[in-house]
Amino acid sequence: MSETAVKKIFFRPDRSLLTPFNITVGIIMFIGLILTIMRFTGGLSAVTNLDDNYPWGLWIGFDLMAGVALAAGGYTTSAACYLFGMKRYHSAVRPAILTAFLGYALVVFSLHYDVGRPWRLPYPIFYSPGTTSLLFEVGLCVALYLTVLFLEYSTAALEWLGLKKLRNIIYKLTLVLTIFGVILSTLHQSSLGALFIIAPSKLHPLWYTQYLAVYFFISSMFAGLSMVIFEGSLSHKYFHDKMDETYLKEHDGLVLGFAKGASFIMAGYIVIKIIGIAMDNNWHLLGTGFGIWFLVELLGFVALPCFLYAVGSRDKNFSLIKKASLITVLGIVLNRLNVSLIAFNWYLPLKDKYIPHLGEIGLTIFMITIGIVAFKFIVTHMPIFYEHPDYKDSH
């Protein structure tokens, strides 16, 4: 790429750099940079409230646990389109894959802040594999799935760069990559829940069950579908001019279809959650403080959006569906935080409970901002919401 082309992409002479968006991003980046320096010169204690009772905090609970669940739109959308023959949702695949790719990339990036010796992150796979650990499975699957997502996303980047040959080779792998992606997602989405199966004495009995792995996997499906709806409605608002006719034509059908799908899966999820309580005979715990909190999660953030999705897709009420998707996304975040932080060490007195440090919150916002900026850059320059004119009808 020539220098002028680079300049054209990054610095538009026709537009001022001092937009409110750029200023906000600049401030967050600056704070993030300072926090990064503090983390890598002062250790974890300089920017986190982690302690010996709470070795995992916001970065694992939100950035990793919730982040991975919300990035599930990648495998759900591509599986629906390529494996289950729902071709009419084709135009949603690229935005979903991009969101997933950026999501996973940021998960791995924020892990570098959280682990003590990030340069050893390849150790479990290449140097000293501890195969009895569920974290080994999570690590292996996330590493492989990030590669798969990168390849799936790369066709868009290669079209943008004009590298036709390479693009066509990777494009031929679509089916294999999709199948591979679903296997890897099944495994690591569920293992993230299974991580806590080793700690029955620490996690509150309402959240601790042998079914944790199943719960995490099933909830990742409607998390993914909801995130595609949620992200799509935001994109509609801000990137409408980038969308081609096919995308716009297919979008409404996609929202209705995904809302219906999410509603069904959530209904099933509620059933298996109740089965979980029945299996362990934990009914009496529902009357306690944690029990009420459990019901808030299950009724307020699963049953309610499940109902709203059902009504919304029946009445073709798009604003209702959008609201339901937002509640579902928040509900997934709440569930992952409950398992990893809030209901974890539930017996500890309040003074010993973990409350995130401002530095942890700051770096989490930093990560999200990087994701938004990267997303914005990619959708403004690469064929995500539209088909590249050179590759029309290749699908």
Added chain:
Amino acid sequence: MSVSRRKFLAWMGGAGLSTAFGTKAYAASNKQFKGYPDTMGVLHDTTLCVGCRSCEDACNKVNNLPQPEKPFKELSVLDKTRRTDSKTFTVVNKYDNSKEPKNPVFRKIQCNHCLEPACASACFVNAFKKTKEGAVVYDASVCVGCRYCMVACPFNIPAYEYDKVLDPKVVKCTMCHPRLLEGKLPGCVEACPVEALTFGKREDLLKIARERIRKYPEKYVNHIYGENEMGGTSWLYLTGVAPEEIGMREDLGITPAPNLTSGALAVVPMVAGLWPVFLTGAYAISKRKEKIAAEEQAEAVSKAVAETNTAAEEKLAKALEKAAKEKEAAIQKEVKKALEEAAAKAQEEDKEEDA
């Protein structure tokens, strides 16, 4: 760059199989691992402990740990409940005695050195190892610092050096493994002035503990804490009050930690084996549906075309027939007309002749 499918499946299979056949965990079988033969341990008789903190002092010296803020002679430290941290491998806590309110109970806390350690089964780089001597040891040279061991430990023992930048370690009691190899006693056991700590073969310690309970049934609770908890630990406790009252959880169960996760791990090779088949099947079905739909569509079109054609031919034939009939009729009409004209002409000629 991507890893080949075969290699991936091998890894996945390995993850599951190692739980089935590994030496560490006897999961997925009904065998119970009772620990290495002749494994060593320590018996802590809490009814004898006087809370002098000599063990803490000895541990600090033996392991070259930094000096604490208050000296080990200072017993006011006991008023607060403490836990192990990165600078302390062991602590003694004071608890109210429900039996004799005047005599508080003291209990020493350190790594219990499980027979099947949760930390070892949770570690994704094998940094923890149960030695045949009984100690669970940690290898900092492979540790990534993920702290999953701390999440996994049911006794809340491993601590972490949160303030270290380049070489943070997980820290816990080593049962003085290096000293054991030299034939010495663990530092704390050696230092205990009242023999509240007894070092020996775990089997022998269990016998001693049972004997004490038999001899003094009114002094001890009939329970050797650590005999079965989480599958058994190398450290064993005798108590005069319920273990729960002196901060030891009684709801841990007797399942060794590796058995808890073996089910989830056993599913891995199944998913890796079956999903490709199911998904390719789903793809084939949807492809076949598309193909059938396309064929049906083509058939319907050709049928429609054929129907239209026959209809058109029939119409044409009818039209032709009609045209032919009309033509014939016209000819007959013309012939008739011509005949009539001829007849009329002949009549006229006859008239002329008559005239």
